[in-house]
Amino acid sequence: MSLSESTRSFQESFAPKLRSFIKQFFLLVPHAPGIAKAQLVSGVVSSLTLIVAVIAFGPTLGPTALFGSMIAQWEADRPFLARIRCALLIGGIMTVTMGIGVLIAPYHAAIVPIVVVLILIMTTSYYSFVLTRGPGPLNLFYATAIGSYLGQFSDIGLQTTYITGYAAAFAGALTLVALLPNMHGPEERAVQNAEQEVEAFCLHSHANLSLHERSARRHTAYAAVNRGWLTLRAAGNGILGCQAKHINRMLASNRALSLQITTNAYPHIRPEEVGTSTPALRGRPTLFWLFQNNFHKNSVAWFTAFRVGLAAAISGGLTQFLNLGHPYWAILTSTLILHRWIGRLATTTRALHRGVGTLLGLGVVSGVLSLQPGRWGIIAAIVVCILVQNLLVLRNYALGIVFVTPMALLSIEAAGQTGWSLERLMTDRIDETLVGITVAILVTWTTTLRKPREMMRAQFQRTLQAIEHLLRFIAQDLASSPEAIHARVVLQYELLTTLAVLTQAAEDDPELHPWHDVEVAMADLGYATLAACWLNQPSHLVSALPTLRKVTALRKKELFATEKDTHIQCIAQHVVAINRTLSEPVMGFAQERP
Incomplete structure (x- = not known):
């Protein structure tokens, strides 16, 4: 075979595979029902919080409200009272951790150890106690990493802490306002989901399914009923609490589920011999039991916290050793990739998404700044990025990061707070993203291989x-x-x-x-x-x-x-x-x- 024929043969076999890989890499995954609306509301809340902060604190400091505004992503589909509790708790944690970051900023050698300790505590606590799952533990510790950088600039460090507290409170209040037109929507969706899953489980109990399929349907139905009761309990009682109709519907679903599971397990049992006291009505384990069950070496909570903490320690140490200008970028990159346990191949894909999305995002930054938009033009660009990334990040991580990168860069640096040149910003972003990605992949494939x-x-x-x-x-x-x-x-x-x-x-x-x-x-x-x-x-x-x-x-x-x-x-x-x-x-x- 001639060289030209070999080249043509290679191209014919490689090109389709490359096209398929690129297509899969940028494939948009459909949103689950209701998620797109929740993400849009979250984006609008963050945008309004940012705009008000810019009006109140000016276009230089105002954009730093972006970090506190991310509280809008927490408890996005939880009841009214649960959101109030969440806003107070998470908003307080974000403000305090930002303050800790600002306080430790002058002590260069202490930054990485303190950030790692907070990561271990926050990640383990999140996976131990948050049974309904929010956006992940990152929001509980990322402010410390950012504060450790902004605290180097005495004129903005402490103010950033105040602005974070304002943003968390304002965004938390806006999420409650957004819920008012349909205050009981979270309860309705949770109850409806439980009804649908229980009905599907009962309908297919006598179908010709494999043992695995039957078990999966039972698991899904039971989890839906459990989540429904957790949602109704979180809604509380009183005027703002859950409605009687939702409780009655959950009781009916609960009864149907218990009867079907009992019939499957004990064919000789009559329906009148089955009571209504099912575990789904009994709530969640005690906090002390959850602590005992998760704060040990073989728990998912500790496994995830260990990997995230190790990656943060290595990436933070490397950036300090290499004297890079924005060490928190490397720390946040590695922890963003690892803060959820999604499997080694999926984690590697997420790391590649992060790298490609960052490079494309830097192109967006260059394009925006080449237009010389001015301070208010930059604010407008940040708002657009907030809205677009909220709609894209769950559908395709790489495309979401394309807009996360300019959102972060423009809000902290390009607004002119710290005096870095655009070329230095771009170089640091690339270098530290590569450090974070590399560390995350190495930690994934070289540590805790037997732990799963x-x-x-x-x-x-x-x-x-x-x-x-x-x-x-x-x-x-x-x-x-x-x-x-x-x-x-x-x-x-x-x-x-x-x-x-x-x-x-x-x-x-x-x-x-x-x-x-x-x-x-x-x-x-x-x-x-x-x-x-x-x-x-x-x-x-x-x-x-x-x-x-x-x-x-x-x-x-x-x-x-x-x-x-x-x-x-x-x-x-x-x-x-x-x-x-x-x-x-x-x-x-x-x-x-x-």
């Missing part, structure tokens, strides 16, 4: 222990005691967490996919145990004590702690057999008491 597997195994062990704990109460006729009710909540939490942990762990380590069979078997046993608590006389209707003995024996074998995966199917079959024991009727209602 360890977390998955630890989660299975905790779920089995939660099943055992609740079975003990059932066997002792104490299924309705306060301690047993908390045990139900704990088991509910563990069941909802197990699938999430295994799914993410399998993205990091594809060899873990076979463990989904164990997860399905464990979920069947867990939901059957919960369903036993919904019965009017569980110890008379299900074989709790024999099941308890078998679960205890299984847990003591520590099958989930072994490093070998050769007996995965055996473990799954063992759990299935235990579940069959639980579903057996108690002959003559005679059962030995423990």
Whole structure:
């Protein structure tokens, strides 16, 4: 084959792959229902906050209100009272952390250690206690990194802290105003979602589905009902609280879900023997329990915090060693990439999105400034960037970053606060973005490689222990005691967490996919145990004590702690057999008491 033919052949095979890669790289993912509107409202709130700040503090300092205005992204679809609590808590944290950054700015050697400590605390706390999930932990610590830079300029550092507090309060108030025309919209959407998922689960319970599909539908329905109750509880009572119609609809969905799960687990149980006291009505685990469950080495919270903290320490240390002008850019780049656990390949793609989006965004900055727009023209450009990035960032991260970059650069630097030349700004942005991206990818692929597997195994062990704990109460006729009710909540939490942990762990380590069979078997046993608590006389209707003995024996074998995966199917079959024991009727209602 001639050289020209080889070149042509290579081009013909490579060009389609390159086009496909570029298409996928910039593919716009559809918004979930209601998300586009919520993102637009968030963008409008941030824009109005910025405009008012510019009017109040001038076009030089006013743009720094952008950081506090990001509180609009928190609790975006939560009830009115929950938003008030969120605005006060998160706004206070953002203001305090900005102040900490400003205070430590003169102490160069202390900046990175203090920022890393805050990252560890905030990230672990976020993934431990925020069960409904906001935009991620970044907003809880990023102000410290920014403040450590702005604090170097004595004429703007302290003022920036005040402006952050104003922006958080103003944006928080605007989000409440935006909710007034449809104050009970969050509750309505949560209840409607629960109704739809429960209806779908009930309709497909008798369909010809695989065990995995049945389990996934049950998980989705249960999670929707759980989220619905969390939303109604967050709405509170009184004039501003949730409405009676929403409570009644949730009760109906709750009843339908409990009946269907019980029917699937115990075919011999009659509907009139099923009560209404389901775990979804019992709220969330206590703060102390969540602390114990998440502040340890095998939790998702600590795993995520460790990676984010390590990346921040390395990127911050490198920028200081290289004497780059804006070290917080490298810190925020690496933490933005890693602040969510999304799997190693997905994290690498996110890093590439960040790099490409930043380069394109710098082109936008050059284009805007080449027009010599003046201070108010820059403010207008920032507002456009806020609105566009809010609509794009969840659909395609790279395209969103195209507008995040000029938004950040123009609001802090190009407005003329710190005296840097445009060329220096562009160079620093590129250099520190590359540092952050490189560090994030290296941390992703060279550290904690075995940790997803360890977390998955630890989660299975905790779920089995939660099943055992609740079975003990059932066997002792104490299924309705306060301690047993908390045990139900704990088991509910563990069941909802197990699938999430295994799914993410399998993205990091594809060899873990076979463990989904164990997860399905464990979920069947867990939901059957919960369903036993919904019965009017569980110890008379299900074989709790024999099941308890078998679960205890299984847990003591520590099958989930072994490093070998050769007996995965055996473990799954063992759990299935235990579940069959639980579903057996108690002959003559005679059962030995423990």
